[in-house]
Amino acid sequence: MGAVIRQIWDRNAQELWIYVGLIALLLAAYLFKRHIRIFWTVLKLHGPPIYPFIGNANWLYRKDILEVMAYKAYKDYGSIARFWITLIPYVVLLEPEDIQVVLASSKNTKKIVFYRLLDNFLGKGLITSEVDTWRTHRRVLQPAFHLSVLQKFVDSFSECADRLSSKLVKCAGRELDVTGFVNDAVYEILNETVLGVDIAQKVREDGTVDLDDLPFRKGQMVVPYRLIHPWLLVDWIYRLTTTGRQEKKQSQDLTAACQRMIDELRRKKQSSSSSESCSPTLENEKEKKTSLLEYMLEQSEKNPEGFGDEDIINECCTFMLAGQDSVGTATAMSLFLLAKHTEWQDKCRAELDQIFAADSGGGDPARPATMQDLKAMRTLEWCIKEALRLYPSVPLFARTLGEDVTVAGKHVIPSGCGVIILPYTTHRLPHHFPEPHSYRPERFSPENSEKRHPYAYLPFSAGPRNCIGNKFAILEMKAMISSILRKCKLGTIEGKTEVKPKFRLTVRASGGLWVTVNQR
Numbered sequence: 001m002g003a004v005i006r007q008i009w010d011r012n013a014q015e016l017w018i019y020v021g022l023i024a025l026l027l028a029a030y031l032f033k034r035h036i037r038i039f040w041t042v043l044k045l046h047g048p049p050i051y052p053f054i055g056n057a058n059w060l061y062r063k064d065i066l067e068v069m070a071y072k073a074y075k076d077y078g079s080i081a082r083f084w085i086t087l088i089p090y091v092v093l094l095e096p097e098d099i100q101v102v103l104a105s106s107k108n109t110k111k112i113v114f115y116r117l118l119d120n121f122l123g124k125g126l127i128t129s130e131v132d133t134w135r136t137h138r139r140v141l142q143p144a145f146h147l148s149v150l151q152k153f154v155d156s157f158s159e160c161a162d163r164l165s166s167k168l169v170k171c172a173g174r175e176l177d178v179t180g181f182v183n184d185a186v187y188e189i190l191n192e193t194v195l196g197v198d199i200a201q202k203v204r205e206d207g208t209v210d211l212d213d214l215p216f217r218k219g220q221m222v223v224p225y226r227l228i229h230p231w232l233l234v235d236w237i238y239r240l241t242t243t244g245r246q247e248k249k250q251s252q253d254l255t256a257a258c259q260r261m262i263d264e265l266r267r268k269k270q271s272s273s274s275s276e277s278c279s280p281t282l283e284n285e286k287e288k289k290t291s292l293l294e295y296m297l298e299q300s301e302k303n304p305e306g307f308g309d310e311d312i313i314n315e316c317c318t319f320m321l322a323g324q325d326s327v328g329t330a331t332a333m334s335l336f337l338l339a340k341h342t343e344w345q346d347k348c349r350a351e352l353d354q355i356f357a358a359d360s361g362g363g364d365p366a367r368p369a370t371m372q373d374l375k376a377m378r379t380l381e382w383c384i385k386e387a388l389r390l391y392p393s394v395p396l397f398a399r400t401l402g403e404d405v406t407v408a409g410k411h412v413i414p415s416g417c418g419v420i421i422l423p424y425t426t427h428r429l430p431h432h433f434p435e436p437h438s439y440r441p442e443r444f445s446p447e448n449s450e451k452r453h454p455y456a457y458l459p460f461s462a463g464p465r466n467c468i469g470n471k472f473a474i475l476e477m478k479a480m481i482s483s484i485l486r487k488c489k490l491g492t493i494e495g496k497t498e499v500k501p502k503f504r505l506t507v508r509a510s511g512g513l514w515v516t517v518n519q520r
């Protein structure tokens with residue numbers, strides 16, 4: 001055999017090289033046929049100019065990225081565009097019909113590869129986890145976000161909201177950036193509802209809350225930095241850097257803090273179950289505050305193999321991290337927009353006055369809000385929804401397709417391709433939201449919402465992998481904003497009447513959100 005090959009080689013080496021090359025090409029085409037299909041599909045689409053190695057990742061650093069998303073993306077590139085992150089091509093979908101095809105299918109629940117870089121910022125729980133783990137955990141956790149369970153968090157929402165509004169009252173007459181005040185209250189709510197920290201025990205004499213021993217506010221967003229320095233995408237290289245080491249330490253601190261909370265809760269449960277006389281009556285049990293951690297421990301006791309301590313820790317971190325900036329931004333934006341549009345502030349206040357009138361509920365107009373009160377705040381809900389339309393806290397998210405999908409009736413996007421969704425752009429398409437850049441909460445009245453495509457409004461994503469904390473967030477925001485509006489009147493400050501949104505994977509307001517506060 002060797003002799004035969006040598007004979008052919010001697011006679012016609014050039015021809016043999018061509019055959020070898022052709023076979024190698026065919027083999028590569030076979031092995032990479034999925035990637036080739038994806039490249040071929042994406043190359044036919046319009047999109048911004050691509051740079052070597054980083055692709056379009058530099059956009060994540062551009063100061064005007066949100067402005068481009070809001071005003072130019074659709075005009076310049078159309079409803080289906082391409083976007084490269086490093087060497088990987090993605091399809092961007094902007095029209096609700098096309099978005100629905102992707103998000104509504106349970107086959108497209110896989111996240112894109114870069115979500116793994118978010119572990120430190122969002123934990124290793126539901127948001128970033130692989131499909132199999134996600135499916136099991138989502139099934140375990142979904143019931144905890146049912147309204148009947150959220151009912152048990154309402155007292156925590158109302159108490160933290162009351163502390164927030166009292167702090168603002170103390171600042172009456174001053175100009176202030178509401179962002180910090182709101183973020184503190186959101187953090188307190190999460191500590192109580194997720195971890196079960198008794199916040200009332202932590203209030204210092206000056207009214208501030210001592211949560212300094214917990215590490216859930218220290219994460220850094222490093223994804224854009226790693227994307228435009230692609231060698232840092234190699235984990236072992238990244239871990240050698242100062243940021244990489246800090247990130248590892250932060251992750252260890254989060255794990256240790258959650259484990260401490262789990263151990264403490266287990267100890268408490270053991271000691272309360274051993275003292276029979278303290279067992280609560282059914283009525284007390286209904287009233288009792290609870291936490292997501294407590295719920296998760298119960299689930300783990302039922303199924304320790306499928307949902308163990310490590311899973312609890314990952315999900316705890318995710319709730320603590322995913323529920324912070326998202327709610328903080330949306331609440332502060334809602335307050336700022338109400339300060340700017342006083343006619344809507346007045347409408348919300350009139351609604352609140354009616355809900356808390358002396359002859360309704362417990363008869364005390366200053367009483368804390370109940371679940372029933374929160375549900376009745378419809379005008380306030382429109383205002384929150386409109387703030388989330390204009391400034392969706394999560395302006396971008398992505399999926400990997402698990403099946404071929406056809407969009408706009410003609411483009412087939414192959415299975416395995418990543419798809420990017422930009423609520424920040426879709427929310428401002430004029431054919432779905434007329435006068436899209438104006439603040440018009442009445443868009444969300446039942447009659448005005450009726451004809452709108454269900455996937456045109458996506459602040460919480462949609463479909464099976466939507467935000468599990470959606471209802472939690474709306475109730476929490478209503479509790480905070482209503483408490484403030486019941487005690488204060490908000491106004492704007494000359495020269496500080498415009499939001500300067502900036503992109504940090506969640507939307508932030510550059511320079512803060514400044515308002516005047518006057519006691520009612």
Ligand code: HEM
Nearest residue numbers: 126127322323326327330393394397460461467468469473
């Ligand atoms: C205004 C507030 C909020 C907004 C705008 C928001 C938005 C979102 C969005 C867009 C997603 C999908 C992300 C993706 O597909 O990559 C998501 C997922 C998620 N959110 Fe929220 N969120 C908010 C509040 C919360 C809160 C308060 C919690 C928890 C207490 C929470 C927990 C989660 C979790 C665990 C997921 C992953 C769900 C899954 O994959 O099954 N979110 N959120």
